[in-house]
Amino acid sequence: MGIRNNITPGCAYFVTLTIVEWIDIFTRPAYRHIIVDSLNYCIANKGLQVYCWCLMSNHLHMIASASEGNNLSDILRDFKKFTSKKITNSIKEIPESRRDWLLNLFWYAGKNDKKIKNYKVWQEGNDAKEIHSNEFLDEKMEYIHNNPLRAEIVANQMDYLYSSARDYAGEKGLVNIEFA
Numbered sequence: 001m002g003i004r005n006n007i008t009p010g011c012a013y014f015v016t017l018t019i020v021e022w023i024d025i026f027t028r029p030a031y032r033h034i035i036v037d038s039l040n041y042c043i044a045n046k047g048l049q050v051y052c053w054c055l056m057s058n059h060l061h062m063i064a065s066a067s068e069g070n071n072l073s074d075i076l077r078d079f080k081k082f083t084s085k086k087i088t089n090s091i092k093e094i095p096e097s098r099r100d101w102l103l104n105l106f107w108y109a110g111k112n113d114k115k116i117k118n119y120k121v122w123q124e125g126n127d128a129k130e131i132h133s134n135e136f137l138d139e140k141m142e143y144i145h146n147n148p149l150r151a152e153i154v155a156n157q158m159d160y161l162y163s164s165a166r167d168y169a170g171e172k173g174l175v176n177i178e179f180a
Contacts, residue, residue: 007073012051012065012131012180014140017080018123020109023102024057025087025121030094032162034086035060036174038079043176048075051180054144055162056151061144063131063180076126084121137180141168 007013019025026032035055042048047070052063066072091102103119110120131137145168148160157165166173 007071007126007128008130009066009071010068012049012063012137013072013126013128014131014136014144015062015064015076015129016059016127017062017076018059018127020120020123021105022058023105025102026055026057026162028096030090031087034083034090036162038083038086039175042075042079046070046075046078048072048079050164050175050177052141052144052164052168053175053177054147054160054164056147061147063137063140063144072128073126080122084119087121088119141180 026035032055039048039050039053043050047067049065049067050062051065052061054061064072066075088103088106091099096102106119106121110116110118113120129140131140145157145163145165148154148163149157154160157163158169158171160166161174164173164175164177167177167179
């Protein structure tokens with residue numbers, strides 16, 4: 001992946017996955033659902049364990065780990081690779097007023113990277129921080145769930161669909177989380 005995070009098997013991490021140039025790609029439901037569907041796929045099929053998450057306009061926060069025998073770094077690498085292709089294909093296929101602009105930015109971001117064939121959607125790395133205490137876990141969960149409030153998208157945490165705050169409020173959210 002270029003930038004290596006020190007991700008230890010068996011540990012939970014606060015991770016942030018960010019779109020190149022902080023492009024606001026997740027303003028469209030079609031792209032948000034690619035992330036939700038991909039998270040649920042990785043949970044069901046790749047050993048991803050998500051305890052908390054929030055998708056903002058240009059980044060994804062999660063507290064996550066990998067089940068025994070799986071590697072969180074590998075899961076995140078595959079997730080980013082798959083969603084990059086899916087997002088760029090969707091930009092080409094669905095009505096998108098920003099099509100040329102988005103594809104040009106993603107092309108430009110990857111043009112000098114030998115690992116990138118066409119488009120680079122995600123920034124390198126995962127900004128992984130190990131969850132080392134209950135206090136740190138609580139701090140990061142609060143940070144994640146308050147992200148849409150700070151951005152003034154919603155007035156209440158549980159009103160934001162693309163977050164696990166709904167799950168922690170007793171409602172079923174979009175991603176199949178495990179409670180921390």
